[in-house]
Amino acid sequence: MAVISSFLEMQSMSAADEAIKHELDKSVNRIRAMSLLHENLYCNGDLASIDLKDYIQNILQSVAASFGFADNSGLIKLNVGKTEPAINKLIHIGLIINEITMNSFKHAFKGIEKPELSVSMTQSGDRITLVMADNGTGKQDHLDGDSKQNLGMEIIKTLVLHIGGVMVIDNSKGTSYKITFPAADREPNGKT
Amino acid sequence: MNMRIMIVEDEPILAMSYRMALEKNSHQVTGVFSRGEDAVNGIGKAQPDVVIMDIKLAGNMDGIEAADLIVKNSGIPIIFITGNSDDSTRMRAMDINPLQYIVKPVNIRQLCSMLESGNIIQNVSDEV
Numbered sequence: 001m002a003v004i005s006s007f008l009e010m011q012s013m014s015a016a017d018e019a020i021k022h023e024l025d026k027s028v029n030r031i032r033a034m035s036l037l038h039e040n041l042y043c044n045g046d047l048a049s050i051d052l053k054d055y056i057q058n059i060l061q062s063v064a065a066s067f068g069f070a071d072n073s074g075l076i077k078l079n080v081g082k083t084e085p086a087i088n089k090l091i092h093i094g095l096i097i098n099e100i101t102m103n104s105f106k107h108a109f110k111g112i113e114k115p116e117l118s119v120s121m122t123q124s125g126d127r128i129t130l131v132m133a134d135n136g137t138g139k140q141d142h143l144d145g146d147s148k149q150n151l152g153m154e155i156i157k158t159l160v161l162h163i164g165g166v167m168v169i170d171n172s173k174g175t176s177y178k179i180t181f182p183a184a185d186r187e188p189n190g191k192t
Numbered sequence: 193m194n195m196r197i198m199i200v201e202d203e204p205i206l207a208m209s210y211r212m213a214l215e216k217n218s219h220q221v222t223g224v225f226s227r228g229e230d231a232v233n234g235i236g237k238a239q240p241d242v243v244i245m246d247i248k249l250a251g252n253m254d255g256i257e258a259a260d261l262i263v264k265n266s267g268i269p270i271i272f273i274t275g276n277s278d279d280s281t282r283m284r285a286m287d288i289n290p291l292q293y294i295v296k297p298v299n300i301r302q303l304c305s306m307l308e309s310g311n312i313i314q315n316v317s318d319e320v
Contacts, residue, residue: 010208158205162226
């Protein structure tokens with residue numbers, strides 16, 4: 001919940017409109033009020049038993065629904081192979097998927113008659129590869145101009161770096177992101 | 193007063209939010225680390241005026257151990273930011289005489305205000 005609060009604070013700082021800042025600040029305060037309960041739930045939950053495919057599916061459906069695509073059966077193609085990412089990486093993988101999905105829905109699908117987003121996650125040895133590709137315009141806010149000015153891309157880059165990954169973006173035909181990262185958490189000596 | 197600041201925080205979004213807020217307020221973030229041992233090793237290159245240090249970190253060394261080494265080796269002051277506010281942790285943290293001990297969730301605007309006003313240099317025993 002502290003992360004959610006920080007997202008909103010950053011967005012608030014980026015907003016030029018005082019009314020928007022005010023509304024975001026109100027949300028930050030509400031989340032802070034909720035955080036005590038949720039932190040407790042998070043700390044005592046069993047993340048080890050999470051179903052990765054369900055987790056990703058829920059993120060994709062949630063974002064799609066927030067953009068008015070309640071029925072997204074033909075829109076999103078999800079393929080999750082046998083992958084075993086470190087538990088500590090799950091939340092960051094989820095946030096990366098969330099950011100990329102939001103960008104596809106917000107920017108890439110404008111004017112696209114039959115939008116599609118494919119998401120696959122596979123593992124080979126100790127490396128996991130996440131590929132997300134849309135059939136959109138290839139235009140996404142965070143691919144234009146100075147990426148430092150774009151919060152979404154900053155978040156993606158920060159999280160990819162944090163999980164020890166590398167990312168390749170191709171927007172020559174739609175937009176695709178290929179992110180490869182070690183399945184395991186870092187060893188105590190700092191190596192993956 | 194603009195300052196050079198190093199951030200040690202294992203949650204990347206929180207570290208990012210601190211960095212954004214500090215840079216927006218004209219401070220210079222000279223290093224961001226998620227592990228205590230990396231922070232201790234990186235302090236020489238980062239050369240900060242102050243270190244913002246989470247207590248619960250990834251890796252073998254917690255924030256108090258890392259801060260202790262940083263203070264002993266370089267004398268650079270520490271601001272602790274932590275989600276753990278139990279008495280024993282607080283007492284351990286107080287042993288290294290930090291500038292501040294702030295419990296999450298952090299009001300980053302307030303943190304920036306403290307840095308800018310110079311109010312960070314005060315007796316933290318009044319705060320905890």
